[in-house]
Amino acid sequence: MNTRRLVVSCALLVAGLLLAGSTLAAPPPRHARPLPPVFSLKNWRVVDLTQPLRLDMPIWPGDPAFEIEPWASYATDGYFINRISIGEHSGTHWGTPNTFIEGARSADQTPAKDLVAEAVVIEIRGTAAVDVDYRLTIDDVRAWEQEHGKIRPGSIVILFTGWQDKWDDPAQFLGLDENGVLHWPGFGADTVEFLVNERGIVGLGTDTHGADPGDDEEFGASFAMYAADGSILECLAGLDQLPPVGATLVIGGLPIEGGSGSPARVLAFLPPRPPHRPH
Amino acid sequence: MNTRRLVVSCALLVAGLLLAGSTLAAPPPRHARPLPPVFSLKNWRVVDLTQPLRLDMPIWPGDPAFEIEPWASYATDGYFINRISIGEHSGTHWGTPNTFIEGARSADQTPAKDLVAEAVVIEIRGTAAVDVDYRLTIDDVRAWEQEHGKIRPGSIVILFTGWQDKWDDPAQFLGLDENGVLHWPGFGADTVEFLVNERGIVGLGTDTHGADPGDDEEFGASFAMYAADGSILECLAGLDQLPPVGATLVIGGLPIEGGSGSPARVLAFLPPRPPHRPH
Numbered sequence: 001m002n003t004r005r006l007v008v009s010c011a012l013l014v015a016g017l018l019l020a021g022s023t024l025a026a027p028p029p030r031h032a033r034p035l036p037p038v039f040s041l042k043n044w045r046v047v048d049l050t051q052p053l054r055l056d057m058p059i060w061p062g063d064p065a066f067e068i069e070p071w072a073s074y075a076t077d078g079y080f081i082n083r084i085s086i087g088e089h090s091g092t093h094w095g096t097p098n099t100f101i102e103g104a105r106s107a108d109q110t111p112a113k114d115l116v117a118e119a120v121v122i123e124i125r126g127t128a129a130v131d132v133d134y135r136l137t138i139d140d141v142r143a144w145e146q147e148h149g150k151i152r153p154g155s156i157v158i159l160f161t162g163w164q165d166k167w168d169d170p171a172q173f174l175g176l177d178e179n180g181v182l183h184w185p186g187f188g189a190d191t192v193e194f195l196v197n198e199r200g201i202v203g204l205g206t207d208t209h210g211a212d213p214g215d216d217e218e219f220g221a222s223f224a225m226y227a228a229d230g231s232i233l234e235c236l237a238g239l240d241q242l243p244p245v246g247a248t249l250v251i252g253g254l255p256i257e258g259g260s261g262s263p264a265r266v267l268a269f270l271p272p273r274p275p276h277r278p279h
Numbered sequence: 280m281n282t283r284r285l286v287v288s289c290a291l292l293v294a295g296l297l298l299a300g301s302t303l304a305a306p307p308p309r310h311a312r313p314l315p316p317v318f319s320l321k322n323w324r325v326v327d328l329t330q331p332l333r334l335d336m337p338i339w340p341g342d343p344a345f346e347i348e349p350w351a352s353y354a355t356d357g358y359f360i361n362r363i364s365i366g367e368h369s370g371t372h373w374g375t376p377n378t379f380i381e382g383a384r385s386a387d388q389t390p391a392k393d394l395v396a397e398a399v400v401i402e403i404r405g406t407a408a409v410d411v412d413y414r415l416t417i418d419d420v421r422a423w424e425q426e427h428g429k430i431r432p433g434s435i436v437i438l439f440t441g442w443q444d445k446w447d448d449p450a451q452f453l454g455l456d457e458n459g460v461l462h463w464p465g466f467g468a469d470t471v472e473f474l475v476n477e478r479g480i481v482g483l484g485t486d487t488h489g490a491d492p493g494d495d496e497e498f499g500a501s502f503a504m505y506a507a508d509g510s511i512l513e514c515l516a517g518l519d520q521l522p523p524v525g526a527t528l529v530i531g532g533l534p535i536e537g538g539s540g541s542p543a544r545v546l547a548f549l550p551p552r553p554p555h556r557p558h
Contacts, residue, residue: 254542260358
């Protein structure tokens with residue numbers, strides 16, 4: 001850790017000295033000078049956490065079918081667009097508290113600042129491969145914190161189950177059994193209550209189709225998160241490209257009037273210089 | 280300008296010295312230490328450039344109607360979601376080159392890095408209020424550059440016409456006249472060719488319903504941008520909150536398979552410390 005801090009210190013010192021030197025020595029150039037890289041978001045690393053929207057993608061049983069209807073054509077109209085029809089919670093999507101709580105915050109009532117949050121990624125691929133109905137426990141969270149540091153207020157906690165790799169196989173992704181029960185790992189309701197009350201998190205994320213385990217028809221984890229005015233991201237992709245801490249999420253959810261959320265482009269940003277990691 | 284650079288230099292030097300000092304003197308704290316503010320995107324200012332998606336919003340004549348159909352209900356299902364139906368170029372939206380050029384890049388073929396670009400904002404509200412059919416000229420661009428500096432490669436150039444304030448009045452927003460002709464200001468086709476060939480821009484944006492002036496049925500500006508593999512943002516909002524340069528756009532467009540773009544959440548980010556401005 002000290003070595004890394006020294007490296008960062010030296011980099012800052014060198015940057016400061018170089019900038020000071022050029023300020024004293026060089027005439028001002030005529031046009032826009034480049035900023036230090038960290039000041040343009042274009043220099044940050046962007047990770048796409050969004051699954052492709054395809055006609056044959058997994059759909060929650062009973063939800064609207066995804067339709068792509070060609071509407072204007074090159075031949076007839078000189079240009080091409082589709083009409084799309086989709087459920088608000090299909091594809092990689094973003095859910096708002098009114099999904100479960102009548103009168104609670106809707107998609108269009110969510111300010112832009114709440115679409116930006118630091119990501120915490122808890123990976124359970126090994127456990128989930130053995131127990132598809134696994135529920136993340138408070139002890140799991142504490143074990144993660146031993147390694148990566150205490151979860152900061154304002155974080156969105158993402159469960160990385162490995163389900164993102166099943167997107168092209170809807171039967172595997174949904175895990176529907178002969179009794180009509182869905183199967184995928186999720187958050188325990190008490191774990192979400194702990195994360196809300198003791199850590200001040202503002203959202204959940206997962207690469208499965210629900211923050212609750214597939215076989216949990218009480219939706220306890222979702223209720224706990226929505227009751228705290230949080231947001232929930234589901235069907236995420238690309239989680240293997242995120243560090244446990246240090247990425248910031250940008251949730252490209254649509255401001256549908258009265259909507260329960262929407263299909264969303266979800267991106268994660270990592271600064272040009274890796275952030276300092278706690279023990 | 281030199282004063283500002285000296286201030287930045289000193290800040291970097293002080294930050295480096297402080298970090299070096301703490302590295303040598305202090306024991307590592309137990310949990311996550313705060314990062315310098317610039318390293319968490321959560322500390323950046325975010326501006327929402329997205330109009331609300333409402334049933335009565337302006338729709339391009341002939342495009343699909345926007346529908347919000349309640350699908351699941353609290354009473355019957357225990358939760359609430361809608362089915363939505365919408366044209367890919369309705370609401371604040373993002374267009375990809377296959378809109379006009381068959382076989383060109385589609386929504387799902389756009390990598391995440393191309394959803395992030397520096398914004399240049401050219402404001403013409405006064406001119407547009409007098410001439411609703413105004414076309415931005417190359418001379419307008421050169422005059423803007425005299426004041427704000429040369430447009431950098433990789434920028435998205437946004438035309439701020441003031442039309443964002445007409446969103447709640449579709450007749451005013453579309454400007455449809457008795458002959459069925461639309462009216463709003465836009466980019467001249469030669470201006471876009473200049474911006475593409477001489478400045479290396481990667482996209483256009485506007486707060487009207489089209490990058491081309493409403494009465495331009497040749498779509499020359501759009502063709503020029505799409506021919507250069509760029510993207511186009513239309514029906515933007517919040518442009519009054521952006522500086523002429525210094526913001527980075529994040530385009531939350533949906534990766535629809537074969538899509539021509541999509542309704543999109545478009546956000547702009549400004550760093551915690553104002554970026555250096557050119558002469």
